[in-house]
Amino acid sequence: MEIRANLEPTWSTVRQLREQIGERLADQPASLRTAAQMVASELLENAIKYGEAVPEAPQITFVFRVDDRGMTITVSNGSYSETTYERLREHVDALAEAEDPTAIYVARLQELMENPVQESAGLGIYRIGLEGGFALECRYQNRVVSVTATRSTS
Amino acid sequence: MIDQDNTFEQDGLRIRVTRARGSGKMVWTGSSDSRQPNQFLTPVIRRVVEAMKGAHLTIDFRKLEYMNSSTVSSILSLLKSLDREEIETDVVFADSDWQLTHLRCMRTVTRVLKFITVGGESDGLPRSEK
Numbered sequence: 216m217e218i219r220a221n222l223e224p225t226w227s228t229v230r231q232l233r234e235q236i237g238e239r240l241a242d243q244p245a246s247l248r249t250a251a252q253m254v255a256s257e258l259l260e261n262a263i264k265y266g267e268a269v270p271e272a273p274q275i276t277f278v279f280r281v282d283d284r285g286m287t288i289t290v291s292n293g294s295y296s297e298t299t300y301e302r303l304r305e306h307v308d309a310l311a312e313a314e315d316p317t318a319i320y321v322a323r324l325q326e327l328m329e330n331p332v333q334e335s336a337g338l339g340i341y342r343i344g345l346e347g348g349f350a351l352e353c354r355y356q357n358r359v360v361s362v363t364a365t366r367s368t369s
Numbered sequence: 370m371i372d373q374d375n376t377f378e379q380d381g382l383r384i385r386v387t388r389a390r391g392s393g394k395m396v397w398t399g400s401s402d403s404r405q406p407n408q409f410l411t412p413v414i415r416r417v418v419e420a421m422k423g424a425h426l427t428i429d430f431r432k433l434e435y436m437n438s439s440t441v442s443s444i445l446s447l448l449k450s451l452d453r454e455e456i457e458t459d460v461v462f463a464d465s466d467w468q469l470t471h472l473r474c475m476r477t478v479t480r481v482l483k484f485i486t487v488g489g490e491s492d493g494l495p496r497s498e499k
Contacts, residue, residue, distance in 0.1 A: 249435075317473070346470040
């Protein structure tokens with residue numbers, strides 16, 4: 216099963232895709248369905264917030280795939296800013312290296328509670344690993360940022 | 370008898386706030402997925418904190434279907450404001466599915482807040498309904 220879409224960076228697409236995934240996974244366990252919906256939403260939100268149209272990626276590309284091996288969600292967006300990508304990569308690396316994803320998520324919550332004016336950056340990435348149980352990879356090539364989330368469906 | 374009853378709604382999120390004598394309720398339903406939830410929630414938080422002075426408040430997230438990570442920051446602000454005003458507050462999450470992660474993490478992070486208790490249905494919360 217696959218959903219593939221080229222999207223304009225409008226906020227309403229986040230909810231539309233979340234609902235579409237919910238419908239397509241209606242026969243799956245609720246925990247898997249809600250995890251997939253959350254991960255797709257968080258990745259799309261990031262792409263809309265931080266992405267830019269570049270010649271190599273004028274729109275956001277969204278691919279959701281489920282097969283026997285598991286579930287994969289890839290979101291790609293253009294970006295002229297390597298700095299923005301580096302911030303994303305720091306969070307993705309922190310999640311990958313964390314022995315306990317709960318610890319880094321809670322630490323981020325504590326930071327936000329102490330300093331509520333700062334952006335919630337990073338929280339969505341950590342949530343993907345902790346709440347969704349997905350592994351994340353990211354790359355930046357030809358001014359295109361791609362983030363891929365994977366998890367087993369078994 | 371309900372002394373106060375206010376409902377705040379925006380784009381799929383509904384928050385009903387009631388107070389009857391010394392007991393208050395704030396019930397979240399629907400989805401919170403706007404780009405900047407704090408724009409809607411900050412004025413709501415201000416009104417709730419003002420309205421609940423002297424009350425025992427229960428914040429009920431059990432019927433909330435979805436929230437994005439930006440909403441989590443606003444919830445932390447709400448809890449911090451309630452604690453600052455010394456408003457005894459029980460926060461209730463569902464014990465299952467996606468809310469369980471939030472239940473556990475919020476419980477940990479609010480340990481430093483003297484007037485806030487976070488729990489799930491199996492903890493017997495909300496205490497104010499006992």
